Amino acid sequence: MAGHDTPKKIHLDESEMPTQWYNVVADLPTPPPPALHPGTHEPAGPDDFAPLFPMALIEQEVTTERYVDIPGGVLDVYKLWRPSPLFRAKRLEEMLDTPARIYYKYEGVSPAGSHKPNTSVPQAYYNHQEGITKLTTETGAGQWGSALAFATAQYGMECEIWQVAASYKQKPYRKTMMEIWGATLHSSPSELTEFGRALLAENPDHTGSLGIAISEAVAMCVADPNARYALGSVLNHVLMHQTIIGEEALLQLAKVDETPDVLVGCTGGGSNFGGLAFPFLREKLAGKMDPIIRCVEPAACPTLTKGEYRYDFGDSAGMTPLMKMHTLGHSFVPEPIHAGGLRYHGMAPLVSHVYNEGLVEAIAIPQRECFAAAIDFAKTEGIVPAPEPTHAIAAAVREALACKESGEEKVILTALCGHGHLDLASYEKYLHGDMVDYELPDDAIAEAMKSVPVLN
Amino acid sequence: MAGHDTPKKIHLDESEMPTQWYNVVADLPTPPPPALHPGTHEPAGPDDFAPLFPMALIEQEVTTERYVDIPGGVLDVYKLWRPSPLFRAKRLEEMLDTPARIYYKYEGVSPAGSHKPNTSVPQAYYNHQEGITKLTTETGAGQWGSALAFATAQYGMECEIWQVAASYKQKPYRKTMMEIWGATLHSSPSELTEFGRALLAENPDHTGSLGIAISEAVAMCVADPNARYALGSVLNHVLMHQTIIGEEALLQLAKVDETPDVLVGCTGGGSNFGGLAFPFLREKLAGKMDPIIRCVEPAACPTLTKGEYRYDFGDSAGMTPLMKMHTLGHSFVPEPIHAGGLRYHGMAPLVSHVYNEGLVEAIAIPQRECFAAAIDFAKTEGIVPAPEPTHAIAAAVREALACKESGEEKVILTALCGHGHLDLASYEKYLHGDMVDYELPDDAIAEAMKSVPVLN
Numbered sequence: 001m002a003g004h005d006t007p008k009k010i011h012l013d014e015s016e017m018p019t020q021w022y023n024v025v026a027d028l029p030t031p032p033p034p035a036l037h038p039g040t041h042e043p044a045g046p047d048d049f050a051p052l053f054p055m056a057l058i059e060q061e062v063t064t065e066r067y068v069d070i071p072g073g074v075l076d077v078y079k080l081w082r083p084s085p086l087f088r089a090k091r092l093e094e095m096l097d098t099p100a101r102i103y104y105k106y107e108g109v110s111p112a113g114s115h116k117p118n119t120s121v122p123q124a125y126y127n128h129q130e131g132i133t134k135l136t137t138e139t140g141a142g143q144w145g146s147a148l149a150f151a152t153a154q155y156g157m158e159c160e161i162w163q164v165a166a167s168y169k170q171k172p173y174r175k176t177m178m179e180i181w182g183a184t185l186h187s188s189p190s191e192l193t194e195f196g197r198a199l200l201a202e203n204p205d206h207t208g209s210l211g212i213a214i215s216e217a218v219a220m221c222v223a224d225p226n227a228r229y230a231l232g233s234v235l236n237h238v239l240m241h242q243t244i245i246g247e248e249a250l251l252q253l254a255k256v257d258e259t260p261d262v263l264v265g266c267t268g269g270g271s272n273f274g275g276l277a278f279p280f281l282r283e284k285l286a287g288k289m290d291p292i293i294r295c296v297e298p299a300a301c302p303t304l305t306k307g308e309y310r311y312d313f314g315d316s317a318g319m320t321p322l323m324k325m326h327t328l329g330h331s332f333v334p335e336p337i338h339a340g341g342l343r344y345h346g347m348a349p350l351v352s353h354v355y356n357e358g359l360v361e362a363i364a365i366p367q368r369e370c371f372a373a374a375i376d377f378a379k380t381e382g383i384v385p386a387p388e389p390t391h392a393i394a395a396a397v398r399e400a401l402a403c404k405e406s407g408e409e410k411v412i413l414t415a416l417c418g419h420g421h422l423d424l425a426s427y428e429k430y431l432h433g434d435m436v437d438y439e440l441p442d443d444a445i446a447e448a449m450k451s452v453p454v455l456n
Numbered sequence: 457m458a459g460h461d462t463p464k465k466i467h468l469d470e471s472e473m474p475t476q477w478y479n480v481v482a483d484l485p486t487p488p489p490p491a492l493h494p495g496t497h498e499p500a501g502p503d504d505f506a507p508l509f510p511m512a513l514i515e516q517e518v519t520t521e522r523y524v525d526i527p528g529g530v531l532d533v534y535k536l537w538r539p540s541p542l543f544r545a546k547r548l549e550e551m552l553d554t555p556a557r558i559y560y561k562y563e564g565v566s567p568a569g570s571h572k573p574n575t576s577v578p579q580a581y582y583n584h585q586e587g588i589t590k591l592t593t594e595t596g597a598g599q600w601g602s603a604l605a606f607a608t609a610q611y612g613m614e615c616e617i618w619q620v621a622a623s624y625k626q627k628p629y630r631k632t633m634m635e636i637w638g639a640t641l642h643s644s645p646s647e648l649t650e651f652g653r654a655l656l657a658e659n660p661d662h663t664g665s666l667g668i669a670i671s672e673a674v675a676m677c678v679a680d681p682n683a684r685y686a687l688g689s690v691l692n693h694v695l696m697h698q699t700i701i702g703e704e705a706l707l708q709l710a711k712v713d714e715t716p717d718v719l720v721g722c723t724g725g726g727s728n729f730g731g732l733a734f735p736f737l738r739e740k741l742a743g744k745m746d747p748i749i750r751c752v753e754p755a756a757c758p759t760l761t762k763g764e765y766r767y768d769f770g771d772s773a774g775m776t777p778l779m780k781m782h783t784l785g786h787s788f789v790p791e792p793i794h795a796g797g798l799r800y801h802g803m804a805p806l807v808s809h810v811y812n813e814g815l816v817e818a819i820a821i822p823q824r825e826c827f828a829a830a831i832d833f834a835k836t837e838g839i840v841p842a843p844e845p846t847h848a849i850a851a852a853v854r855e856a857l858a859c860k861e862s863g864e865e866k867v868i869l870t871a872l873c874g875h876g877h878l879d880l881a882s883y884e885k886y887l888h889g890d891m892v893d894y895e896l897p898d899d900a901i902a903e904a905m906k907s908v909p910v911l912n
Binding site for chain 1: 463464465467469470471535536537547565566567568569606609610628629631632633635636637638831834835836837838839840875877878880881883884887
């Protein structure tokens, strides 16, 4: 009987690793709305993206093919840590005294410690194939910067990273990790761009922001014909690269004869959630299984549950194409919760679209509940989660406790998208009672929503 | 043909995990000399150890049985991360342009991030079985404290850790990791012991030492009938628990039809080395393979290559039984190299004995060569190693480059006994040119050797 002799760790051999990414667009009942040029408000074309991305990725951004082959040069690097393990959380289940069976796909086994290398590696690969020798990017807390630094090292490319000044100063160890892989780090705002110089002239102690760091990375990439820019979430091709998570999880669950009743994933920009959920959404749309699929976002940045589905800019400065997405307004600045990767004003257009179509649900959870669940998880399953997936764990625990009440033997699936080895300061605050849950007044959202452009 | 289609990651299923530890004593040509009572200089008996350790571990310390069954309650916890992967370092081989094939057994997948939980888990288990509710220990940099905190959490036990004051202040994140698993941390010297109070009265800003922290942990354990003490290396039972590393590696290499020509492992107290090497030494003594087996120690603490094989104390304060081991003298204070886990004046009696018998070799490597090798490793294989196993990696690189010269296709095996996520400050120093190689004058050793007791 399913679930009764499950091993702790459900393994896939290298030979069983999926060799294609999945493009959910091919199976959606309605197509997602296109990105718009920020000036003309016409659908953005390949030329609009060419200064930033290589042609292969631009094609992946708009393709309607159901599957895209993963190149051999990417598979070789994936094999450094993939297939990633699927764990049965038996010891957590025992602690919760629940009849539910909880499975988690663990992405913290990657060199950078999160799911981000699933896309940084192909992004570096395609750029390298097209003769690009340098990638620029921004990073906040540093997970994405680490992943891109690792990926560019695999193809002998340069990597230049603008890190938000506050993080650059507060998190020296993340910076060191990126430098180990050969990346060059700049505190943002920097003296290297006109924008940065102007901001520093105004305020030499400027603490920076993700929006400013994006502007600097983009400006430096555009100025160098051998350089391109890389983005760690939000875009269609990024989510597609991440579907290897869900494809592997499907194969692993099939090995133990299980199908999920509930799938929960944390959502910031949407790449971890989309990566896990989209292959299961395909199965659901095909009538092969019927899981509830639930986004979990931080209560301090409730993009799906409290934002509006509107065309908005991807960055704070309003330089990117307009994307139709759930947004709190691109001027929205979330409170400083510890899950830095979930502090984004918008949501991936693909995740926004499937949510708008009613194919997935969403809930928001305050951070102290998340850390409480993470401590229970660490004490039983061993792994110390990154702050972002503590949200997914808290949602899984809620569901497991509901099963304890109802007696239902539900199968719960989630992704533990990274370890917390470089985020222990947040746990210290939680353990010592210094962590707060932020209230988010409705008028703060109303105010930020004023920054969303009104189209026609 | 062996080595030509090796997968990147050589997997063992849970069902293939060894269920016995290996006791090398059963196969040694001559028995290792016994521990001696520090007062009488007679062989130490079970009663001498009873206030510190549970009877099951005391029996394991002196057993001559070849194999000891791993209890089910330990296997259940091992399965959180074991069997650990054996990797083929293909990308490092390519960078070095060597015909050698390099394999590394990766122990950083454990929740605490090193091989230490292989022994902290059974130590907690046996204590729990005998009704003990609390374990005390010391920790320096924090790897051992983390491992014991994790292990005691698995059995619902208390864990009280004395951390060297300097590390307690400088490495707050390690402390947080231990607290996540529910341990209580004290800066040592502490106000909790007579010894600690006396030292603080002399100097309120005392930075502590491992020897002092051991004395405090032992004093608190002896004063509490429900508490025992746990040690993370050196002793026979600790090395035996670690043999699961080598037993798994043997099975994994057999899967790809390989036998090692050279085995290298870093040595501090000796548990990582013994754990990997002893099962291979058994095969060598049985004539089934003939690897060179080589210890790699830091040039700043060259216990085997420059120490003497003498009876000496295990701790700096001279409270423990006397053990015959390679020692630099228990008053030896190594320079502050970053591989904190290798800064030990002595060497496990079992490792010392096999070295003295000529069954294994030893070399010493300065730390900058180790970090240089680690950076190459991180850039190719992805994983950022802890400072301790950078020594093993440097030795593997030396051997691989010798193969490049000679054209030999040697099979090199090593253990990557932990990741460096909580040791990035050492990499920062290396990358920014702030790391030095310490000279170790012969007269410093001669001076410290004066602290070794002269027996009879």
